[in-house]
Amino acid sequence: MSEYTYESAIKRLQEIVKLLENGGLTLDDSVKLFEEGAGLAKFCNNELKNAEQRIISLDDIGEEQQ
Amino acid sequence: MNIMMNIPTFTVSQANRYIKSLFDSDLGMQSIFISGEISNFSNHYKTGHLYFSLKDDNAAIKAVMFNRQASRLRFVPENGMKVIVNGRISVFERDGVYQIYVEGMQPDGAGALAVAFEQLKKKLEAEGLFDEAHKKPLPSFPLRVGVITSPTGAAVQDIFNVLGRRFPKAEIIFKGVSVQGASASCEMIEALEEFSRKKCADVIIIGRGGGSAEDLWCFNDELLARAIYACPIPVISAVGHETDFTICDFVSDMRAPTPSAAAELAVPDMTALMMNTASLTERLYGAVGSYLKVERRKLEMLLEQRSFTDPGRFFNSEYELLNRNSVRLKAAAEKILYKEKNTFTEAFSALERLNPLSVLLRGFSLVSHNGQIVESIDKISKDDRLTVQMSDGTADCLVLGTERKNKSE
Numbered sequence: 147m148s149e150y151t152y153e154s155a156i157k158r159l160q161e162i163v164k165l166l167e168n169g170g171l172t173l174d175d176s177v178k179l180f181e182e183g184a185g186l187a188k189f190c191n192n193e194l195k196n197a198e199q200r201i202i203s204l205d206d207i208g209e210e211q212q
Numbered sequence: 213m214n215i216m217m218n219i220p221t222f223t224v225s226q227a228n229r230y231i232k233s234l235f236d237s238d239l240g241m242q243s244i245f246i247s248g249e250i251s252n253f254s255n256h257y258k259t260g261h262l263y264f265s266l267k268d269d270n271a272a273i274k275a276v277m278f279n280r281q282a283s284r285l286r287f288v289p290e291n292g293m294k295v296i297v298n299g300r301i302s303v304f305e306r307d308g309v310y311q312i313y314v315e316g317m318q319p320d321g322a323g324a325l326a327v328a329f330e331q332l333k334k335k336l337e338a339e340g341l342f343d344e345a346h347k348k349p350l351p352s353f354p355l356r357v358g359v360i361t362s363p364t365g366a367a368v369q370d371i372f373n374v375l376g377r378r379f380p381k382a383e384i385i386f387k388g389v390s391v392q393g394a395s396a397s398c399e400m401i402e403a404l405e406e407f408s409r410k411k412c413a414d415v416i417i418i419g420r421g422g423g424s425a426e427d428l429w430c431f432n433d434e435l436l437a438r439a440i441y442a443c444p445i446p447v448i449s450a451v452g453h454e455t456d457f458t459i460c461d462f463v464s465d466m467r468a469p470t471p472s473a474a475a476e477l478a479v480p481d482m483t484a485l486m487m488n489t490a491s492l493t494e495r496l497y498g499a500v501g502s503y504l505k506v507e508r509r510k511l512e513m514l515l516e517q518r519s520f521t522d523p524g525r526f527f528n529s530e531y532e533l534l535n536r537n538s539v540r541l542k543a544a545a546e547k548i549l550y551k552e553k554n555t556f557t558e559a560f561s562a563l564e565r566l567n568p569l570s571v572l573l574r575g576f577s578l579v580s581h582n583g584q585i586v587e588s589i590d591k592i593s594k595d596d597r598l599t600v601q602m603s604d605g606t607a608d609c610l611v612l613g614t615e616r617k618n619k620s621e
Binding site for chain 2: 151152153156159160162163166167169171173176180183184187190191193194197198199200201202203204205207208209
C-alpha cells in the first residue's frame, strides 16, 4: 500500500467503488476489488489522521532536499 | 572705443560660465519643482539619457534627465504626458541654454504609481505573462506549503491559523521577508528562487496584509513578476485586501483576495476529505453488500427450481434412465457373449472333430512308418516295420504284403 499517495489512493478507491456499483463482475473479481478498496479506505483514513501542524523555516532546509 | 576699452571683454565661454555661476549660486534654482507637459521627447537609446521640453500654454523649458535618474522611473515618459519634475536649473555652457536637470519625475494628476502600474501591466500582458495557459493547477493534497511574507503582522498569523485549522497535515515552510520598502521585491525574488531550488514546497503563498498603494508597491515589481512566472511551483498571491490588485496577482497561478483566503485556496479541508473517504468507504461496502444480495437472490432462485425442491424426482428420472440404459447394456452384452460362446463351441467341436486322438477312440488306428504317418499304400512296401497306434497303446508290425486298391473300383 505504500506505493500510494493519498491522491492516487483516493482516485483508485473511487474507481473501485464505481466498478462495484456498476456491477457485472464475477464474485471472484468483486471480492478482490473489495479487498483492495477496503485496504485503500483504511490507508486514506490513516493518511488524514495523526496530523499536527509543523512550521519549518526555509533557511533550515538543505539545498539537496528533494 | 574708449568706452569699449574700459569695459572688460569676455569670450563666449567666459560669458556662459559667468551666467552659469549666477544660476548655480541661486538657491532657488538648486531645487525646483515644475509642472508641465512633455514635448519633443527623445530617449537617447545609447546613453539612456532623456531629453525633452516641458511646456505650458505660453512657455517652454528644456529638460534633461540622465540615465542614472531615468532608470529609476516607474513609468515611461511620453509626449503629451503631464508631469511634475524636480531638479535644478543650470546652464549648458556649450549651447548657452539653460535647462532643468531632472532628478525625479512623476505623472501629474493620475499619479505616478497608477501610470507605472498600467504600463507594466500592459507590457507583461503583451509578453504573455498573464496567460491562463501558463497558470499551473494547484495541488489537491499539498504536503508542504511555502509561505513568503513578513514574519511580523497579522497576515502570517492568519495564514498559519487557516492552514492549521483546515489541513494540519501540510508542513509550513516559512520564509520571512520585508513586504514593503526598497529591498522587499529583491527579498521576495530570492525567496521564490530558494523554494524553486530546494524544491521544498508543493504550493507557495506570497503576500502581505493591507496597506497604502505605496506600501503594496513592491508587489508591482517587474522582476518579481518574472520570478513568479518562472517559478516551477504553483504560486498563490495574496496582497492586501480584496480591492487591491497588484502585478503579482495577475501573474500568479491563483490570486487570493486576502492572506487568509490564500491559505484556504492552498489546502483542502481535512474534514471534507475525511467525509469523502468515509462516504467512499460506505459506498464500497454498500456496493459489495448489494452485489452479494443480488448473487444470493440468484442462488435462491436456482435453489427454488424443481430439481432442488424435489430432488427425488430429479433422481428418479435419472435413475430410470440409468436403469433403462443398464438393461440395454446388459442385453447387448449378453448378446455379444452368447454369440461369442457359440463361436467358441463351434470352434471347439471342430477342433474336437479334427483331433486324431478322438478318431482313435472311435476304434481307428494310426499307422506310421519311421515317424511318418502312412496315408497311402504307395508309401510302404513288404517287410517295412510299421507302428500302429491305438488309443491305449502301440503295436510293432511287419508288412507281409501290400495290395493296391484299384482306383476305378
